[in-house]
Amino acid sequence: MNAPNRLWRIASRPVDAVSRQNFLWVEEPMPQPGAGELLVRVIYLSIDPVQRYWLSPDATFGPPADAGMPMPGRIWGVVEQSASPAFPPGTLVAGPGIWAQWCTLPVAAAEPVPDWPGIPLLAHTSLFCMQALTAYFGLLEIAALRKTDTVVVSAAAGAVGSLVVQMARINGCARLVAIAGSEDKCRWLHEQLGADVAINYRTSDIGQALDAACPDGIDVYYDNVGGDILDAVLARINAHARIACGGFISHYDDGGQPRGIHNFQMLALKQARAEGFSCFEYVPRAGEAFAAIRRWHEQGRISYRAHLLKGLEQAPEALAGIFAGRNTGKTVIEVSPPPPEKAS
Amino acid sequence: MNAPNRLWRIASRPVDAVSRQNFLWVEEPMPQPGAGELLVRVIYLSIDPVQRYWLSPDATFGPPADAGMPMPGRIWGVVEQSASPAFPPGTLVAGPGIWAQWCTLPVAAAEPVPDWPGIPLLAHTSLFCMQALTAYFGLLEIAALRKTDTVVVSAAAGAVGSLVVQMARINGCARLVAIAGSEDKCRWLHEQLGADVAINYRTSDIGQALDAACPDGIDVYYDNVGGDILDAVLARINAHARIACGGFISHYDDGGQPRGIHNFQMLALKQARAEGFSCFEYVPRAGEAFAAIRRWHEQGRISYRAHLLKGLEQAPEALAGIFAGRNTGKTVIEVSPPPPEKAS
CATH class of the missing domain: 3.90.180.10 (Medium-chain alcohol dehydrogenases, catalytic domain)
Structure with missing residues (x-):
């Protein structure tokens, strides 16, 4: 050596x-x-x-x-x-x-x-990783997904978001809206991963796009970005909405002075909840999440890229x-x- | 007639x-x-x-x-x-x-x-009212008060806030910080209602005042005002903090363009929760809250003004x-x- x-x-x-x-x-x-x-x-x-x-x-x-x-x-x-x-x-x-x-x-x-047949090491990096715990527990426990929910996911083509989209489809929701930053990503989210609507935030007015995509309001927002998209979602939440605060990548590069969120008070008006969480706290329960993901993968219901x-x-x-x-x-x-x- | x-x-x-x-x-x-x-x-x-x-x-x-x-x-x-x-x-x-x-x-x-001995009709308007439900369930259920918590209450001399302060003291918390807008109110909160520290937000730098009042950070914030105080609290929350969003009176008069909240992402960083609620949803459980308040009143532990x-x-x-x-x-x-x- x-x-x-x-x-x-x-x-x-x-x-x-x-x-x-x-x-x-x-x-x-x-x-x-x-x-x-x-x-x-x-x-x-x-x-x-x-x-x-x-x-x-x-x-x-x-x-x-x-x-x-x-x-x-x-x-x-x-x-x-x-x-x-x-x-x-x-x-x-x-x-x-x-x-x-x-x-x-x-x-x-x-x-x-684990040496699981049909699951190469690369699949472990995408499906049996911290991001998978973040997606799984954020969606199913923090956001407490229900089958009647209109769900919005930001950074939906990312490591966490692409799993959230697929997990929301697998677990059942009334409407699934994915937000990403290119036409290619939107096509993948809509055609391959099962989003009802995919919004390209770079070419859309996000408020108008959400109005069109979520005519009955938003029940669950899986937030990976914070910033203006969070603000636009807050303006459109339904009573008892749940926001899983998984990340805020729109802030990471802003030099420590995040833009303001103007619609925080919608939490009070809508008896809604915004909750942050860390995958590290769910490590003791990783087995539960990974067993479900492995089963979905074997059933061909969840993929990675x-x-x-x-x-x-x-x-x-x-x-x-x-x-x-x-x-x-x-x-x-x-x-x-x-x-x-x-x-x- | x-x-x-x-x-x-x-x-x-x-x-x-x-x-x-x-x-x-x-x-x-x-x-x-x-x-x-x-x-x-x-x-x-x-x-x-x-x-x-x-x-x-x-x-x-x-x-x-x-x-x-x-x-x-x-x-x-x-x-x-x-x-x-x-x-x-x-x-x-x-x-x-x-x-x-x-x-x-x-x-x-x-x-x-109810015709309760020793409780005049005026007491009902302050202690057995919607504001009392808001205070009781907001503090004990939404904020899930624990005895180890450092608790901050805004608009603490108001109808809701003055009950929250007393209920926090009665139910036990490690540190109790009240925020109000005059020296008289602060004196009442500190000397009569049991706040460890009362901050006059009109004469203080709220961030510095919170730093001094909460050297170990903030676990529970009962928010009646939103705005800059909420933002200052968010910057100082501990892991697993809970924010009960009871109101946002600092926004009501702002003509529909609330000031931005810059520290929303602290929810993600601290695995914290902000949750709105409405007393109307707790009306079916009013009996439970009012029985507790009546008992505390009889014990001389809760008062109204x-x-x-x-x-x-x-x-x-x-x-x-x-x-x-x-x-x-x-x-x-x-x-x-x-x-x-x-x-x-």
Whole structure:
């Protein structure tokens, strides 16, 4: 193990939009696992909007991220050296890693990747991940989806949103409206994922588009973006509406002075609820969500579409690309070759 | 019954601040109760912030209110003519009335006022009213008060807020912070009602004052005002905070363009919940709340302080006075003499 390791360290906190300049591409010696640690060859690196938030000076959850540190990120990889008989070399694991070709993982933080027939490692990054927990519990518990609901989902072509759309269809709702940022995404959401209407927010007046798409008002809003879309939705909520506050990516790049929400008082007027949640709190119940998703996948009712980029050097642009709307589905970096796919 | 009736009709919808000019003081013949109606001599008229909202063109709950109509308002009075053996003349009743000396009430909408020793009719207007339901269920169910909570209450010297403060103290909380608009109110809240700290928002930087009053952050916010105070609270909420959205009086007079809330995304960051509610939904459970309040009152643990004005002609100024902060406790108009108080 004398090969060098390549990794991204944080060079600076972004002031507004995140870019390559906020990271430093370095070559370092292979990390040496300590007691109770695994040495892992990274195969896939998850690139998520929350990583931009971790770089904010006032970030209040998630791992600390500051200049000089390796950039944190969730990884899937293969164990190469192990201090634990539970993770022999060759075991596929997931865990809280860094933007690196190789990293160490504490045994306590490593999760074995289940060997499910017909589900390649890439599917795990999209369907059996933190975003899937976010989608599942956000929709079914926080938003308490009911079959009579008109449901609106923003960033609907993203890693979380595309699962929410499919889960809403699977679990039953009266009307399903997806909001995304391109015609291609809208076509995918409408034709493949089952949205009744897909709204391109870049080319529509969002208020008028919601009026047309939701003539009976909005019962559930799965919010991934905050900002103007949230405000437009608030103006159109029905009595007892539920807003699952899953993210606010429209704010991450705004340098800490989010635009105002003018319709907050609709919560009082409509006896409605807005609730934030974190997938981390649902980790103990991951088995329940993943069992359902696996069943739906076997039934052909849920699919994924990874936005796959090859080579760790692409990580900063991949993160910036999420805020530019360049991904459809989950953004994943292929850092090293995945294991051969088994037949299902 | 040939005496004339005096009442206030709506002259126009207020554009911003409500004033006497939005009402017309008229003399009309005594109303004639129809089948299934009571004729009631009004004793007390409740003046509440929500009445300003009823006058908004986009009001979405409560009775309709438009130019020409008598102004609606909750009344307590005595039955003078009755179509129902359940309400013989002389019965004290409460119900959805109008700003009038005399009004008719459908039997189905009339509620007998319980004859509780030691509780005069005026106490009913403050302690056994819609505002009491709002305070009770908003604090104990929507905000789900816990004994470890730091609680903040806005408009804390108002009809709802002054009950919330006392109910929080009675039910136990770690720290209780009241926000009001004068030194007199703050003194009452701190010295009489048990607030640990009372903040005069007119003379304080609300953010700095909250920082000083809530060094461990805010767990529960009982919001009666919306606007800048809500925004300042959102910036300081703890994980799993609960915001009971009871009202937004800072918006009622703003002509329909509420100021923006910049910290909505704190709900997502803190896995917090903001929830609106309406006392109307809790009417079926009024008995439960009123039994608790009566018990606390008998134990000397809850008190009231009506802002009592004599004469129906004062009603418009009384409503405007709420938004100017002239009331402490519930604003009540004494329209005609109350029954003599019985010894307890």
